[in-house]
Amino acid sequence: xxFSDFTNPYQxxxxxxxxxxxxxxxxxxxxxxxxxxxPAEDPVTMWALEILVEEYGVPLEAMELELNSDFAEGTxxxxxxxxxxxxxxxxxxxxxxxxxxxxxxxxMVEAMEPSKKxxxxxxxxxxxxxxxxxxxxxxxxxxxxAILTSGKHTVIYRRDLDYPRxxxxxxxxxxxESAREAAKHSDYIVILNPSEPDGIQTxxxxxxxxxxxxxxxxxxxxxxxxLRDNExxxxxxxxxxxxxFLFAKWYDEQATIxxxxxxxxxxxxxxSVSNETDPERLLVQVRDTFEKAKQWERETLAKKFGDDLSAxxxxxxxxxxxxxxxxxxxxxxxxQPWSLRKxxxxxxxxxxxxxxxxxxxxxxxQYFTPTPVINxxxxxxxxxxxxxxxxxxxxxxxxxxxxxxxVRKQEYAKAIANNGGSAEGINPEEPTQEFIKFRDxxxxxxxxxxxxxxxxxVNTLMNGAQYADLKVMDSLERLGSITGxxxxxxxxxxxxxxxxxxxILTINLQELKMLYLY
Numbered sequence: 001x002x003f004s005d006f007t008n009p010y011q012x013x014x015x016x017x018x019x020x021x022x023x024x025x026x027x028x029x030x031x032x033x034x035x036x037x038x039p040a041e042d043p044v045t046m047w048a049l050e051i052l053v054e055e056y057g058v059p060l061e062a063m064e065l066e067l068n069s070d071f072a073e074g075t076x077x078x079x080x081x082x083x084x085x086x087x088x089x090x091x092x093x094x095x096x097x098x099x100x101x102x103x104x105x106x107x108m109v110e111a112m113e114p115s116k117k118x119x120x121x122x123x124x125x126x127x128x129x130x131x132x133x134x135x136x137x138x139x140x141x142x143x144x145x146a147i148l149t150s151g152k153h154t155v156i157y158r159r160d161l162d163y164p165r166x167x168x169x170x171x172x173x174x175x176x177e178s179a180r181e182a183a184k185h186s187d188y189i190v191i192l193n194p195s196e197p198d199g200i201q202t203x204x205x206x207x208x209x210x211x212x213x214x215x216x217x218x219x220x221x222x223x224x225x226x227l228r229d230n231e232x233x234x235x236x237x238x239x240x241x242x243x244x245f246l247f248a249k250w251y252d253e254q255a256t257i258x259x260x261x262x263x264x265x266x267x268x269x270x271x272s273v274s275n276e277t278d279p280e281r282l283l284v285q286v287r288d289t290f291e292k293a294k295q296w297e298r299e300t301l302a303k304k305f306g307d308d309l310s311a312x313x314x315x316x317x318x319x320x321x322x323x324x325x326x327x328x329x330x331x332x333x334x335x336q337p338w339s340l341r342k343x344x345x346x347x348x349x350x351x352x353x354x355x356x357x358x359x360x361x362x363x364x365x366q367y368f369t370p371t372p373v374i375n376x377x378x379x380x381x382x383x384x385x386x387x388x389x390x391x392x393x394x395x396x397x398x399x400x401x402x403x404x405x406x407v408r409k410q411e412y413a414k415a416i417a418n419n420g421g422s423a424e425g426i427n428p429e430e431p432t433q434e435f436i437k438f439r440d441x442x443x444x445x446x447x448x449x450x451x452x453x454x455x456x457x458v459n460t461l462m463n464g465a466q467y468a469d470l471k472v473m474d475s476l477e478r479l480g481s482i483t484g485x486x487x488x489x490x491x492x493x494x495x496x497x498x499x500x501x502x503x504i505l506t507i508n509l510q511e512l513k514m515l516y517l518y
Contacts, residue, residue, distance in 0.1 A: 001172045002055040003048070006151035008114060010046040020050065020060075028066040044111040044151045045087050052090065052107075058176045062093040062102060086136045087111045093179045094270060094285060095292075096259060104288055105140045106281065107173075108133060109147045118153045126150075133157075138165050144284050145173060158280065161287075161322060174278040182268035185276065188336050189268050190260045200257055204339035209347050215334050216242060223331050230327040240454060244290055244321045245331055247314065247458045250340045251293035271336050279325035286328050290321035297457075297466070304440075304467055311472045314457030340462055348462050369395075369507050374402045381503055383407055385438040390501040392475035394445030397456035399505045401463045404439060411435040429464060440467040444501065446475040 010016050013034055020026055029042045036042040045065065052058040066085045088109035091102035110133040112126070120126040130148055137143050137159055146157040146167055157167035183189050193201035207215070216223050223245065227238040252270045260267050270285045294315050301309050310316070323331075340348065383389055383403050391399045412431040416423050430436055443465055447453045453472050460468040 001154070001156075002051050003147070003149060003154035003156070006044075006047065006114065008043055008047070008151060010043045010050075016046060017050075020046070023060050025063065025065050040113040040115075041087070041111045044114060044149060045109070047151055048109050048111060048147065048149055049088060052088075052109075052176070056173055056176045057178060057181065058090055058107075059093060059178045059180070062091045062176075062178065064089045064091070064102075090176070092142070092281070092285060092288075094182070094268070095288065096263075104284075105143045106284070107145045107147065108136050108140070108143050109149070110136070112148070112150045114151045116150050118155075126153075134165060134167060137167065142284055142288055144280055147173075161283070174281075175276070177276045177278065177281075179267060180265070181276070182272070182274070183266040186268040186272045186274055188272040189266050190256050191266045192260060192264060200260065202253070202257065202339060202342065204253070204342065205337055207338045207340075207343040207347050212338070212343070212347055215338065221334070223334055226327060226330050226334075227323070230330070231323055236451065240451060241321075241323070243454050243458050244315070244319070245286075245335065246340065246462065247293050248286060248290040248321055249335050250458075250462055251296060252289050253339060253341045255289075255292065255296075269336065271332050273329060273332050273336065277329070279329050282332065283322065283325045283328045286332065287320065287322050290315075294319070297461075300466055305469075312457075312470060314454050314461070348459075369398065371398075373507065374399055374505075377505055377507075378402050378406050381505065383503055385411060385432075385434040385442075387438075387502045388442045388444070388500065389503045389505065390444035390446075391506050392446050392504065393506050394447050394456055394470065395452055397445055397459045397468070397470065400443050400445055400468060401459055401465070403503075403505065404443065404460075404463055404465055407438055408435060439465050443468040445470040446473045448472070448474050 013030060013036060016026075026046075029036055029046065031037055049063065049065075052063070053060060065088055086108055088111070089105050090107035090109070092104045092106040093102055095104040096102055110129050112124070112129045116122075116125050116129075118126055121128075126148075133146050133148055137146050144159055144161075146159065148155050148157070156170055156173060158170045160166040160168060188203045190203060191201050192199060214222065217225075223242055224238050227233050227241045228235070231238075231241070233241060249271050256267050256269050270282075270289045273282060294313070294317075297314060298309060301312055305312060377399075383406060385407060389400065389403050391397070394400060408429070408431065411434065412426065412428050415426045415431040419426060430439075443460070445456060445468065447456055447470070450472050453470065456470055460466070460470065
């Protein structure tokens with residue numbers, strides 16, 4: 001382990017190498033006269049920092065010194081409130097906020113005086129510092145590793161994510177794979193490329209219907225089988241887990257592209273693994289990507305629907321994406337080459353329907369309208385961008401995504417006709433402004449089951465309809481209950497939404513059975 005042979009090389013601040021002295025965050029270690037703020041502990045912090053950079057490959061810009069923390073009651077020994085400073089925080093540099101700042105902690109380092117003994121219970125001794133480090137780790141949902149060192153004695157811990165206060169002693173850290181290094185040897189990266197239509201080369205391949213079904217499905221190598229076999233999940237639980245992975249993967253593609261546009265640097269996706277990938281770190285990255293996707297969805301829907309979103313969100317605060325490191329690695333391996341963003345609506349919608357309807361029908365006894373029946377219904381009604389379309393029992397939102405795809409194709413054909421018969425310069429996914437308005441404002445759905453609404457929301461997101469007005473509700477309730485007591489004028493505005501609908505597509509179970517008989 002590199003954390004050994006401590007000779008206190010930086011007891012004199014003048015001995016610190018120039019490249020570290022130029023790092024702005026190191027200034028927190030020094031007083032105005034250049035001496036250490038804490039002469040006994042700060043040389044140990046500097047020694048540990050250099051080892052992390054030189055031996056483990058942690059970039060300086062991924063580190064922050066003396067990070068102030070304020071812990072509430074119960075997070076520190078004795079249950080008292082504690083305010084402190086984490087000596088050194090290493091961030092996961094694959095994440096950045098909207099202005100480029102790192103905000104996901106990965107490693108916490110607590111330094112102490114070299115004279116303190118392992119297990120010492122004296123004031124500011126080993127036990128005090130360990131309790132302090134435990135509090136820091138508990139306060140950070142993403143921190144995975146912790147280091148407690150006096151220089152002469154160093155212990156490295158791994159956090160048990162199922163029990164946040166539990167730190168397990170391990171032998172050593174894996175090498176830190178920085179975002180720049182990952183971009184050098186990953187097969188799946190985003191780069192700036194002016195020759196591409198939007199100036200971005202994603203490195204991912206659109207899915208075919210057969211390949212998507214193979215990746216998701218019940219074959220031994222499919223994601224559904226891996227989740228069921230590795231985690232012991234029941235069929236519906238495996239479906240819920242798969243939908244979460246797809247939600248995180250879809251968001252990861254867009255977030256990585258946005259970051260490349262913002263920084264101009266090539267980036268590897270979170271959903272990208274190599275021989276250098278630390279499974280423990282990947283687990284945290286995927287989990288935090290899911291959390292960021294939930295935050296993005298909440299902020300996106302709030303722009304249209306306000307802050308009361310409890311009935312509209314795909315996932316709530318209690319929903320997490322966290323499985324065994326090996327399981328997460330295997331799922332990422334299968335999803336990493338493929339673009340959910342660039343795959344056509346036909347492919348995404350069709351396979352989503354095949355995969356989910358089979359699971360719900362065969363394993364859970366729930367029924368979904370067959371695709372040919374949906375196509376027949378949509379073809380009969382022939383919706384346009386001027387229609388307001390609703391499904392009062394939307395299930396996985398297949399009716400709505402079929403309507404969306406039908407209108408998209410009609411608008412694409414219209415745009416080509418208006419362009420002299422040429423498709424040049426026309427985006428087939430967003431062919432006209434009228435289509436975008438329809439997609440964002442004219443689709444409505446209600447579903448009684450929150451578990452099924454997870455699927456509906458992710459299905460519409462993957463088809464570009466993030467603003468579809470979907471709600472968990474019982475559309476057979478009394479009208480006053482659905483409308484919040486507003487009934488005036490409703491005869492002139494029919495439908496289960498106050499604005500009224502021009503089309504309702506739905507089918508009941510008895511009709512479905514009759515169709516099967518025919």
